[in-house]
Amino acid sequence: MPADLSTPARQALIALMVRAERVSNPDLRRDYRMEITKSAREELSAAKLIVFEKGPRNAIFHELTDLGWARARQEFRSPPPEKVAGAWLLHYATLRHLAGYLDRTDQQAADVFAEPDRGPAPAEGSVEQRLREAYHDLAGNPGDLVPLAAVRQRLAGVDRAEQDRILKDLDRRREIHLDPDPARGELTREAHDAAILIGGEAKHLITIGRA
Structure with missing residues (x-):
C-alpha cells in the first residue's frame, strides 16, 4: 500500500480527484472546508502529481496530472492516514467499495469523476x-x-x-x-x-x- 505521501498531500489528491477540474483554494475551502497547503502543494508538485499556477487575484489553481490521477486511484485501496477524523475513515471505506466496483466492471477512476463537481447548490430560499x-x-x-x-x-x-x-x-x-x-x-x-x-x-x- 502506498504511504509515501504526507496526510495533507493524500487528502489534497482526493480533493482534486473529486473536483475533477482546475481549482483554487478559495473554492476548496467553500465546498469541502479544506485547502492545499504550501507544503502539500510543493510535495505533490515535486512528485509530478499536480501542476499549479497563479490565476486571477493571485489565487493558486491546482490540477492533477495523469500521474496524479493514477496515484489518487491507489488511495482507493490504501489504509486511511493515521490520526484523522472519523469522517475520513468513512470516506476511505467508501473508496474501498468503489475500488471493488471499478475492478469488477473494468472501469477507471476518470469514468466516475468525469464531470467537474461544482459544490453544493445554494440552499432553497437562501x-x-x-x-x-x-x-x-x-x-x-x-x-x-x-x-x-x-x-x-x-x-x-x-x-x-x-x-x-x-x-x-x-x-x-x-x-x-x-x-x-x-x-x-x-x-x-x-x-x-x-x-x-x-x-x-x-x-x-x-x-x-x-x-
Whole structure:
C-alpha cells in the first residue's frame, strides 16, 4: 500500500480527484472546508502529481496530472492516514467499495469523476439563490450586465450587510462579476446607493455566466 505521501498531500489528491477540474483554494475551502497547503502543494508538485499556477487575484489553481490521477486511484485501496477524523475513515471505506466496483466492471477512476463537481447548490430560499434568480429574471441572456440596483430591489427585506457579504463572497470566488458603470455621470441616485465598494471602487453592475 502506498504511504509515501504526507496526510495533507493524500487528502489534497482526493480533493482534486473529486473536483475533477482546475481549482483554487478559495473554492476548496467553500465546498469541502479544506485547502492545499504550501507544503502539500510543493510535495505533490515535486512528485509530478499536480501542476499549479497563479490565476486571477493571485489565487493558486491546482490540477492533477495523469500521474496524479493514477496515484489518487491507489488511495482507493490504501489504509486511511493515521490520526484523522472519523469522517475520513468513512470516506476511505467508501473508496474501498468503489475500488471493488471499478475492478469488477473494468472501469477507471476518470469514468466516475468525469464531470467537474461544482459544490453544493445554494440552499432553497437562501440569499444566494434569491440573488441568482433575480439576476436571471432581469438578464436577457447569461452574461448580460444588470444594474445592481435592480437586483437589490428583488432582495427587499434582506439586510443590506448580508447582501454585500454574499456579493463580495461570490465575486471573490469568481462566480459573479461586479463592474463599475462606465457612464457614472449619468447614474441615478438609486444606482449610486446600490453600488458596492470592492478594492475602493464602486461597482454598479453585476454579471453571472460570463466566461
